[in-house]
Amino acid sequence: MKPSTTLVSAGRSPRRHSGAVNVPAFRASTITAPDLATWEASRQRRFEKDAVVYGRFGTPSSQALEDAVAAIEGADRVVPVSSGMAACATAILAMVKTGDHVLLPDNVYQPVRLLAGGLLKDFGVEATFYDPLVGAGIAKLMRPNTRLLYLEAPGSQTMEMPDTRALVAEAKARNIRTAFDNTWATPLLFRPLDFGIDLSINAATKYLVGHSDAMLGTIAMRQELFDRVKTVAAAYLGNCPGSEEVYLCLRGMRTMAVRLKRHGKSALAIARWFQGRREVERVLYPALPDDPGHAIWKRDFAGASGLLSVILKPCSKDAVAHFVDGLEHFAIGASFGGYESLVLPFDPRHYRSVTKWDAKGPAIRFHIGLEDVDDLIQDLDQAFARMRAAA
Numbered sequence: 001m002k003p004s005t006t007l008v009s010a011g012r013s014p015r016r017h018s019g020a021v022n023v024p025a026f027r028a029s030t031i032t033a034p035d036l037a038t039w040e041a042s043r044q045r046r047f048e049k050d051a052v053v054y055g056r057f058g059t060p061s062s063q064a065l066e067d068a069v070a071a072i073e074g075a076d077r078v079v080p081v082s083s084g085m086a087a088c089a090t091a092i093l094a095m096v097k098t099g100d101h102v103l104l105p106d107n108v109y110q111p112v113r114l115l116a117g118g119l120l121k122d123f124g125v126e127a128t129f130y131d132p133l134v135g136a137g138i139a140k141l142m143r144p145n146t147r148l149l150y151l152e153a154p155g156s157q158t159m160e161m162p163d164t165r166a167l168v169a170e171a172k173a174r175n176i177r178t179a180f181d182n183t184w185a186t187p188l189l190f191r192p193l194d195f196g197i198d199l200s201i202n203a204a205t206k207y208l209v210g211h212s213d214a215m216l217g218t219i220a221m222r223q224e225l226f227d228r229v230k231t232v233a234a235a236y237l238g239n240c241p242g243s244e245e246v247y248l249c250l251r252g253m254r255t256m257a258v259r260l261k262r263h264g265k266s267a268l269a270i271a272r273w274f275q276g277r278r279e280v281e282r283v284l285y286p287a288l289p290d291d292p293g294h295a296i297w298k299r300d301f302a303g304a305s306g307l308l309s310v311i312l313k314p315c316s317k318d319a320v321a322h323f324v325d326g327l328e329h330f331a332i333g334a335s336f337g338g339y340e341s342l343v344l345p346f347d348p349r350h351y352r353s354v355t356k357w358d359a360k361g362p363a364i365r366f367h368i369g370l371e372d373v374d375d376l377i378q379d380l381d382q383a384f385a386r387m388r389a390a391a
């Protein structure tokens with residue numbers, strides 16, 4: 001079955017719900033049992049796929065989401081949690097204990113860096129940041145107590161494309177677990193588990209939900225890691241997604257293939273357009289043939305999403321504000337993956353420790369939404385004109 005068909009059908013069971021196309025939002029905390037024997041048996045099987053024992057451990061709605069995400073991830077099991085960051089943190093916390101060491105890419109989603117310097121450090125887990133382009137050189141950073149190699153591809157602001165195959169090979173050779181934040185690509189464009197990754201993390205808040213109206217995270221894995229990750233998420237940390245969020249995510253997923261295709265097509269057109277602009281120093285988007293990460297992206301990924309970054313030629317903060325503030329179709333916002341376009345200036349110098357960010361001009365991240373691409377280009381063109389006029 002092709003992935004777009006899987007997205008439409010996985011996790012649905014109309015006959016179980018009076019023929020309704022969508023799985024209803026089960027709003028459940030307490031799950032009752034008809035007798036004590038059933039109750040006691042249900043406690044034993046609380047981590048089984050269809051077991052419904054208490055809202056925090058899963059409901060028919062969250063199980064439908066698990067099934068749908070597992071189907072597109074090529075995973076045995078999925079642990080849904082309340083946000084993408086909860087998925088990042090849960091995946092890491094489930095793999096480490098005091099005295100362990102983890103490897104994080106220098107361009108990692110910034111709150112993960114904060115987690116490393118905060119909670120992980122407090123609990124005696126040491127983190128080393130690595131150059132995302134280090135490839136097999138990662139071996140030099142691996143120690144006897146390294147438990148987890150964490151990856152993100154491409155970096156969600158600076159867009160470096162790590163060599164996942166080389167990194168994972170070094171980890172596997174040393175029995176080091178791997179986790180991969182796949183939010184940019186979604187499992188539709190890249191399937192971490194197919195590359196030997198242990199934990200595939202998705203901020204479902206972005207493209208899976210797809211409409212900027214719900215927070216949700218997923219961790220996909222083989223069966224062998226499920227008990228551990230589920231125990232950490234639901235039993236130790238008390239984390240579970242809300243029923244409305246699960247419903248919205250399932251609904252969003254049904255159209256994700258169509259949306260992503262459009263996001264990727266428009267983003268590539270706009271990336272090319274940016275490349276022709278005299279105000280632009282460099283465009284960071286691995287689908288561009290001259291992007292340094294293009295060969296790896298082409299080798300490993302089935303497409304590109306709508307998130308790209310641009311480095312402008314050196315100009316004042318005021319000029320950037322003129323550009324950004326004048327945009328009609330790009331709202332200023334930190335997220336991505338919804339149907340709408342977004343813009344956000346960023347400065348990687350504030351959150352890198354081992355790699356140098358040597359761009360001279362300001363950097364801006366764009367999420368290219370589902371608006372007509374001609375309207376978006378016209379909007380950007382006018383914003384550049386206003387920026388020049390104000391200079």
Ligand SMILES: Cc1ncc(COP(=O)(O)O)c(C=O)c1O
Pocket residue numbers: 083084085086088109152156181183184203204205206215216217334335336
């Ligand atoms: C790459 C990446 N990972 C994780 C997250 C966290 O997701 P959430 O906002 O749902 O916690 C984000 C959010 O921006 C992200 O961009």
